[in-house]
Amino acid sequence: MSFRELYMHHVSPTLFGVNGDYDSAKIVVMGIPFDSAATGVPGARYAPRRIREVSVELETFHPATGLDVEFANVFDAGDLPLVTCVDSLVRVVGRVVEEVYGSGKRIISLGGDHFVSYPVISTVARKTGRLGVLVFDAHMDLRDEYPFDCRYSHATVFRRLLEENSNIEVAYFRPRGWSKEEYLYAKENKRVQVLGDEAEVDDWFRRAENVYVTIDIDAVDPSFAPGTGTPEPFGLHPDTVRKIIEEAFPRYSQKIRGLDIVEVNPLVDVNDVTSRLAAKLLMYALVGLIPYLG
Incomplete structure (x- = not known):
């Protein structure tokens, strides 16, 4: 029995109702319902299920490509078991990702708080050469400890990734919530960049060897994405994120x-607008990947 079969449990509905075959699918979706590393309002563990539920209510046809995501060969592996211990999360996620990614598939993960990115990116980095991580986030998540005496939380995830993986570089798109500690760390670390516009993002993609993209929904302005545990004013317009995905992914x-x-939190959302936004961004990502992976 594989680790995927051992740990993952199937869900209904699947993301966009996809019903792909695991062996032939190039993209595998996995839910990681974990928010024990969050320091804001808890509830992100409910996001994988809610994002899937609203995704089947959205239109999934993309006129420009002629692709209907609902009928794409994407495999939704379901959700990992609900764990509350960081060590357990790292161990379980690492085993599944190593197996799935090692078989040549791309992974799309549904969090969960931002710490769920840590075991996914760490595992991908171990099996890849240089890995550039493009971060959409209101915050830097570069603290050494947060809260006090806690080195593994959603506020420290990229600090740990950079310290533990010499082949990782991190690029942020327009972060706006900085601590002085994070600012100084980023300024002094040559593997940290801040990108200010779409042209810089395109140049970064062009120079990167391998890329992992992580989207913390609080990158988007709270007026468009109220359902998150750590909202930060003066955020991105969602169409900015969509445009980058739609242009860069193909x-x-x-x-x-x-x-x-x-970091989608259905418990504080308003009429599911944040879950719907997350689902729609995922749709554009799939449209940008599926026709080009062969």
Whole structure:
């Protein structure tokens, strides 16, 4: 029995109702219902299920490509078991990702708080050469400890990834919530970049060897994405994120190793607008990847 079969449990509905075959699918979706590393309002563990539920209510046809995501060969592996211990999360996620990614598939993960990115990216990095991580996030998540004496939380995830993986570089798109500690760390670390516009993102993609994209929904302004545990004013317009995905993913699909979307909190959402936004961004990501992976 594989680790995927051992740990994952199937869910209904699947993301966009996809019913792909695991062996032939190039993309595997996995839910990681974990929010024990969050320091804001808890509830992100409910996001994988809610994002899937609203995804089947959205239109999934993309006129420009003629692709209907609902009928794409994407395999939704379901959700990992609900764990509350960071060590258990790292161990279980690492085993599944190593197996799935090692078989040549791209991984799309549904969080969960932003710490769920840590075991996914760590595992991908171990099996890849240089890995560039493109981060959409209101915050840097570069603290050494947060809260006090806690080195593994959603506020420290990229600090740990950079410290533990010399082949990782991190690029942020317009972060806006900095601590002084994070600012100084980023300024002094040559493997940290801040990108200010779409042209810089395209140049970064062009130079990268391998890419992982992580989207913390609080990157988007709270007026468009209220359902998150740590909202931050003056955020991105969702169309900015969509445009980057829609342009970069087809162009650089062969470089993209994985994607996650995290920090959606259905418990504080308004009429599911944040879950729907997350689902729609995932749709554009799939449209940008599926036709180009061969």
